[in-house]
Amino acid sequence: MGLLVFMRNLLLALCLFLVLGFLYYSAWKLHLLRWEDSNSVVLSFDSVGHTVGSGRRERKTVAIVLPLSIPSHLAADPGKDRAQKEPTETMAAPGPAIPKYDKLGFLLNLDSKLPPELASKYANFSEGVCKPGYASALMTVIFPKFLKPAPMFLDDSFRKWARIRDFVPPFGIKGQDNLIKAILSATKDYRLTPALDSLSCRRCIIVGNGGVLANKSLGLKIDDYDVVVRLNSAPVKGFEKDVGGKTTLRITYPEGAIQKMEQYEKDSLFVLAGFKWQDFKWLKYIVYKEKVSASDGFWKSVATRVPREPREIRILNPYFIQEAAFSFIGLPFNNGLMGRGSWTHNIQREKEFLRKLVKARVITDLTSGI
Template structure:
């Protein structure tokens, strides 16, 4: 009995000794840790060398204890590089800047310098030499959604073109199948001239009607282009010194077409840009030389005759109107219907067509200088700039922004510097 009491007391004494020993050790360890905290900083680095934060310890990090006090042999020499005195974070090498785009998809930071790959590609082309694929290559740089293939004119496969068949005019051909089929069955030609189609590289210029063309003597330079596009009823005869005498295409619509037969050039293609269903009906009358009612749904009088044979007449692909309006300029979609301020000007439509079908694109006679109210509005008449009124169908300011992007990025060349 006495032995059992002795053993119990011995065990109690041992337990008490162990408890006291543990408390003493814990107090010493706690004091040590507190000393470390007061004399050092713990910086944590992740697996690629980036600082996470002071005192934080996370998975897959290495904690490095650095003394706060600077060794005397470093502190004594202020001329030493600071990198030898203080710890520095390991920084990842900066990668290439990520391009930024506006809400339409255009590059925000446009550069007039060619991208290195294009500068190398076209380095050996001298002034005036046609550079294959130049305009579309630059357009793709500033607008990556751009896709070059798009026929210039409608042909007999037009019903298969998904981009336009579900839109009514001016953005498509819905509801116009029979009229278009009748026109194309008579014209039987859906391309440029054989000589132009055979060119391996095409230089095109869109000649606008702006007064900025006056007294510039650009006629010879304009005529040097392979394809010269003129718009509506802008005259050539008598203005050759400034606007040239060559016309490859004349793009128009019924209300804009030349009404005096003697003002037509001899050998250009007549191209309809159809903005409403009446425009296709009018062209059918012209092709078949039928009687045209001058007030048949038009907002002004129209030409009742065009001095062209059917094989000299084309229908512009309405996709260019659609793309210019919604993709390039950002006009209101309006459920795909013509509405206030959502129709691009014919000039922007023609430029859009050229981006898809020409290797190089230039413009002349574009831009209105509203700060000069007494400047001529058009190169061929005395109407002043102050005569411009707000357009119901066009948004001139947005178009100007689009065209300036093209000029700044050198996608197109502005010979008259009016944009």
């Protein structure tokens, strides 16, 4: 049972990485997204390794790094009498080593078959059935750096995570301790819903807000997933036939949050992805129902109220933003800073990253948008 819980949590973390990669990619626009925008994405991901996409898609891949050691019978032995060696013996110079992984650590041959142990373990699962631990196991085959991640949401142990403690937003929490502590003291809940936590296998889909979904009639298929993630102000009402009506998590930042109360779904978790220090200050205003000041450093108008109780609000762990940007996509680190508040992007790398995940069958692009 403990193993199932571990693999389930690892799978959810993988799904979250996909969300963050997509959210990071879309952040460079920093404009209000509309349904007519054809550059957004819909991703679906589950333990079976399926993903649904609309326009663009994010995916993660994993490779296994094998330690290289010199066999003992080939190691030099200083104690041997060199005279015993054949004086005429010559050794052919070894050719250049053929790399198995790219610079970021991804397996180069993504078309390779599953390792025997995985093929055997999942051989009896029919197509479309949720396979516990399958996607995360495949990730560890194609990308060895994919390890057991941090908690999905910040909890009261957030100060213990060195990876995020020393970096400013969006890659860490430096300087935000008091604000985060105040928020968490009110929200008190740091997990998914009890119903989702009870599932041993969960299928996840990431739905963007681009026009590529128009007239695709994927609504029912999207709603069939256990976890439906939507980003920023991605619309639902009036578009249920194409985008579905179910929302489990809505991940956003102040400028991207829905401003009209009637457009919010009734039962989703509201998740903040903090890209700057003002975002945490804004969330504190929202949680404590305080007045939001328009002069707090936002580049556009922001929501002044979110129709959620504190227990329905979460803070996304910056660990995932950090990993998605630097480890998976390979964006320049720059000491964890983004120059003058602007976003650094390498569009080609991001597209390659998504295509790797599709090719490795870690996720599936439902709309073939990549």
